Amino acid sequence: MKASIDRSGCIGCTLCATVCPEVFFMADDGKADVSQTPVPEALQESAQNARSQCPVSVIDIEE
Numbered sequence: 001m002k003a004s005i006d007r008s009g010c011i012g013c014t015l016c017a018t019v020c021p022e023v024f025f026m027a028d029d030g031k032a033d034v035s036q037t038p039v040p041e042a043l044q045e046s047a048q049n050a051r052s053q054c055p056v057s058v059i060d061i062e063e
Helices: 015-019 041-053
Strands: 002-005 024-026 032-034 059-062
Touching: 002 032, 015 024, 015 041, 041 059
Parallel strands: none
Antiparallel strands: 002 059, 024 032
């Protein structure tokens, strides 16, 4: 699975990086970014949880 973030819509809430720090991180500009793609199988559930909790729905995960 591949994770991506529409950084233009990110509000910098840090939720994704808190829920799944192995895949998402906060970049120097205060917006979230992806550190691992494809997402390792062991982290897929955590990455999907981060996507579902994103308050502005900017995380996309493709199978």
